[in-house]
Amino acid sequence: MADHQALDEVVEFTSGLIRLDTTNRGGGDCRERPAAEYAAERLAGAGLEPLMLERTPGRTNVVARIEGTDPAADALLVHGHLDVVPAEAADWSVHPFSGEVRDGVVWGRGAVDMKNMDAMILAVVRSWARQGVRPRRDLVIAFTADEEASAEDGSGFLADRHPELFEGCTEGVSESGAFTFHDGAGRQLYPIAAGERGTGWLKLTARGRAGHGSKVNRENAVTRLAAAVTRIGQHEWPLRLTPTVRAALTELAALYGIEPDFRNVDRLLDKLGPAARLVEATIRNSANPTMLDAGYKLNVIPGEAVAYVDGRYLAGCEDEFRATLDELTGPDVSWEFAHHEVALQAPLDSPTYARMRAAVEEFAPEGHVVPYCLSGGTDAKQFSRLGITGYGFAPLKLPEGLDYQALFHGVDERVPVEALHFGVRVLDRFLRTA
Numbered sequence: 001m002a003d004h005q006a007l008d009e010v011v012e013f014t015s016g017l018i019r020l021d022t023t024n025r026g027g028g029d030c031r032e033r034p035a036a037e038y039a040a041e042r043l044a045g046a047g048l049e050p051l052m053l054e055r056t057p058g059r060t061n062v063v064a065r066i067e068g069t070d071p072a073a074d075a076l077l078v079h080g081h082l083d084v085v086p087a088e089a090a091d092w093s094v095h096p097f098s099g100e101v102r103d104g105v106v107w108g109r110g111a112v113d114m115k116n117m118d119a120m121i122l123a124v125v126r127s128w129a130r131q132g133v134r135p136r137r138d139l140v141i142a143f144t145a146d147e148e149a150s151a152e153d154g155s156g157f158l159a160d161r162h163p164e165l166f167e168g169c170t171e172g173v174s175e176s177g178a179f180t181f182h183d184g185a186g187r188q189l190y191p192i193a194a195g196e197r198g199t200g201w202l203k204l205t206a207r208g209r210a211g212h213g214s215k216v217n218r219e220n221a222v223t224r225l226a227a228a229v230t231r232i233g234q235h236e237w238p239l240r241l242t243p244t245v246r247a248a249l250t251e252l253a254a255l256y257g258i259e260p261d262f263r264n265v266d267r268l269l270d271k272l273g274p275a276a277r278l279v280e281a282t283i284r285n286s287a288n289p290t291m292l293d294a295g296y297k298l299n300v301i302p303g304e305a306v307a308y309v310d311g312r313y314l315a316g317c318e319d320e321f322r323a324t325l326d327e328l329t330g331p332d333v334s335w336e337f338a339h340h341e342v343a344l345q346a347p348l349d350s351p352t353y354a355r356m357r358a359a360v361e362e363f364a365p366e367g368h369v370v371p372y373c374l375s376g377g378t379d380a381k382q383f384s385r386l387g388i389t390g391y392g393f394a395p396l397k398l399p400e401g402l403d404y405q406a407l408f409h410g411v412d413e414r415v416p417v418e419a420l421h422f423g424v425r426v427l428d429r430f431l432r433t434a
Contacts, residue, residue, distance in 0.1 A: 208221035
């Protein structure tokens, strides 16, 4: 069991990491080094020998290994990212980089995405050092840069340039799983991620004939682009159920006493009520237009117009995604990947998944663990290049009314102290037995 000092440290470390502004604005505009140094100092204080690695100055990653008691066992990767998305201070109740602890809550950017999990990892490792605990299997601890952009300076760099640090790792755990989801009817669900949709961020380019804004122009690049963007935004993607999503629907239906009719999934989701939120974004591919860029003067028709689309596709559905985009963009608009990563699928019958479930159920016996698929992506995509199967497991026990998923990248991001304490206990239990 994690000691009392670990419960104090997880709050201290969450607050301390939040105070270090590691905003990732994209395009390389970020500096994670202060947070990496903070984490490395605390790992060293636990008797480990952390390595600090950079592809780009200031974009620092930290990796350390804890030797397990069973040399024949596969290693487990436990990872979290150090960067955060931007926050506009004027929109917040407290300064987003204050790390303020008030009324039993830690406030600030990164409180749930994901400096809380970074702090949990540090607190557990240090608790083990004080108690002389060693896990069964080797643990590789990694704190990464650049997850909130391309991951080229973070997990991508580590996987491509330093694969030897992850020798023996077959599985990994990180963000977005084992949090309390209140269904509005008194049930507490704990979804554990066992899959991610693939990332297909797209750049669309329309070309036409430049000219005066007062003249007839049948080859207007802006018009061509707008038509393609409209087709993409209005497209109804067909239903596609991956094994993880099918399992999630099956377990949720059983919990609610509903027959899992996969011939009419939309009706099934209606019957699940609020719990449908756990799966509704992952039963189809998606493509949402997000940015437009065209022209330089109001009375000049530009010869080129550009748009960006956030595309996501399910495991096994990338070919369909590509073919659909070819059709929707049409002959006058080209498209390419601005960023492209694979979809992931993790087994639900693994001993590791069973141990994650058991750890949650020990400290939340009233809860119901269910699998789910992430609609977005994590560093697990890059680490999958090394053959590492990724799960989402960053445990938090949350009060009703606190919308965990809305806090990701949202205003007034925060995490209760009691949720952090729960997370440390569950993570400690799982990693001891993993």
